[in-house]
Amino acid sequence: MIKIYSITVTTILLAVVSLISCSSEETSEKKQENLSTSPATANYAITPVDLRYVKLTDDFWLPVVKRVQEETIPYAIKKCEEEGRLHNFLIASGEMEGSVKGKMPFDDTDVYKIIEGASMTLISAPNPELEKELDRIITIIGKGQEDDGYLTTWRTINPKKPPAPWVNVVEGKRWESLTASHELYNAGHLYEAAYAHYKATGKTNFLNIAYKNADLIVKTFGDNEGQIAAVPGHQIIETGLIKLYALSGKEEYLKMARYFLDNRGRSEHHKLNDSYLSAAYSQDHLPVIEQDEVLGHAVRAMYMYAAMTDIAVLMKDADYENAVDKLWQNMVEKKIYLTGGLGARHEGEAFGDNYEL
Template structure:
């Protein structure tokens, strides 16, 4: 019998396993469940509240308005015509259900819960008697979606996304049961999962799922129920990659070789992050899950190698991944163009999932460093400050010259493929679950977010409280509160950027080293501390109201890229604390692409509580290139550069933006603008 206690494993983070699954291999480090972390943070708490009050309701409204809900109603009636564009549109409902469930776990809302029950009833009515659930076929089995094939699972490898839909269903079902104790969505998911396990496996049907996530979802159900078939089927799907005979192994084309689907070779033989970035990072997350739960050392070695490749050669300075728009995929090593950067928001969501799992496997701060980089930059750039406008791709540069290929210059409320808005809706409320980790007597602090958490160390209750104004200030305070003296180790992450490490690789480095040191005090007295895998290890018999103070230097640093990143040659990016900055047209006389940041430029950081919901702004006097049309000449003049956090761009209209700044003029680009077609009134 399932109990609500069994469902504290959320997002694969941590929790209490049912008896059937206890004492098995698992992650060495368990994350503290998001339900046990209460935020009072000035940076993240407003965003979580906006997600609850704006993003999730807007997502449900748009699912209704775009006929995503209608698809389920028609499937139940076995009548009508599939009313949306893609066969995976069902997942937008599942992901929003998941996000709403997390919100219910933090803030009960009877009206929202009643709506979810109505929606779940429609999902259940659309399910076929044997558990199959896929509206793109069930509405009219004789005329299914063009991507679906004539028979079930026929095009799962290529296009149908049947198992992708199932994976998101499983994740939503676990979340809703954990939040409410109701089994209505869970029963739907288990019925579908039993069908999947009966259909696929040794001696049965074999396929490498075209869009991974069913593997992660099956692991969730395994954690919830202890049913071994769910874990073994997840492992089976992972191991099916690289065995399809229909690809051309010698082809350099990512589709013909199978690389787009991470299917060109068995996963244990893969060494690079390749193909569709979202699919890839879901796969790598599942590989970490299965490696942890089965002790598969070959799988663990492969996922370690792939992570090293991505962080050393295939990640943007903002944490974005998936450089190439064609196929939404990773490019070659060091292929990180700015003008055409893709950086799908969903890839940042997947990257958070993956790096959390890597931390739980290894206990190394470098994984939390990447999580922090993604969270404060490449992920939250994907949603506007209004909570209801979104980027699908996240540009590194917007330039208004004719002939220059821009990516999205402005956010949209919704997309035909709206995977990104709904992915954000489910990630935000789970964010408290990424703050802390625990392994026996070791308590890890990964993210600096004001609030408190309740823990148990050797059966003694401990409350740990954070107070800070991060990411704008580096003064961190941690207060230990418990009834009796507790003997445990507090491991506080010292961010790589505070240790002269811009990236846990040589892909990005600081232009000049800093002499500033991280100072730690306990009860007001400076202490010496040892670093272990990037964590300051504080070993102590903690007493009530013991206070730890950590001072992180918040200098403005210039970042340079590896020489093989050709688009960034001779350029610098700006970083303060964990936040990457950009210049936007609004603050810089209508331009951003004409700004030069010479070596040695001194910046001033100024709090701006009334700008863009509160930011710290950077400014400096620098040369900018100006065009003198009257005299047909160009020259440089001194001007104030104003830089804002990258995540905040495009909230004040369309215009130029750039993350990377040349340090000197090396060339001039001449652009011929086409004459206006007066006859057409253009």
């Protein structure tokens, strides 16, 4: 029996709050019917609450959500403007001149995460002005996407000059140095945000950008002639692809997520750890189904374990189920704080040894 499920913290929080105070326009039977039709949830013993059906109406959480809309989200967007996050998409499109703004190869994801969080607030607190602002930002993102679907602005602007010195440059082209380039990490957060935006608004403008990029990923990576055999340096594209599969039913997205997992820890298929990361730090030291101790960068690890759980359930894979059970036991028995916190070491945001807290 699988003991962990891929449910976001936000989903859990809103599910708990909904037991206290929520309203819905549909009956519980109708809700269950809608939830069970999703290919990515139908096989779960425990079905995540669909955020569309959790609407806060109380005097505690709803004012918090509205305050986030009024203060936090505008401030976050303002900082993205000041730091050049949005400018990068316009520079990539050719609409604006200049060099890459920012110092990290994953700066694009700041914009995606704002859209994801802002979208979730719209479910309980409809806000036409905020929705319009998100549409404005999504239009800017779309301008930065290349014709074939590629979307990592710093690579488009100047592929031979990454914003961070620890991103290795060989020929200065797409997909090289995946250990550090964060191209696939950027894609994963794009998918997660597009999923949330669609769920909250029903609009497909952001989702279509994500689908276009995901189709390029499916075409680019694999073991067939002309494809690249590689895995992400930083996991999250796996869960993002599974969310797109949940919406579209496209098996290619689910299979791509599994490909990235199956080939982790198999150095003959890729050269992931070619710069500053150790294999264990990025969970690349063993094939995922052979891993039984939670190791390395805690953020990378939890994204990966969530995706492994999805694969175990959706593809009814006993090897994946056995692996996530062992990883779960190691984590909750030897490496978790009473608060639920994970990652004992400040350096590297990493797990420590067993019982190191």
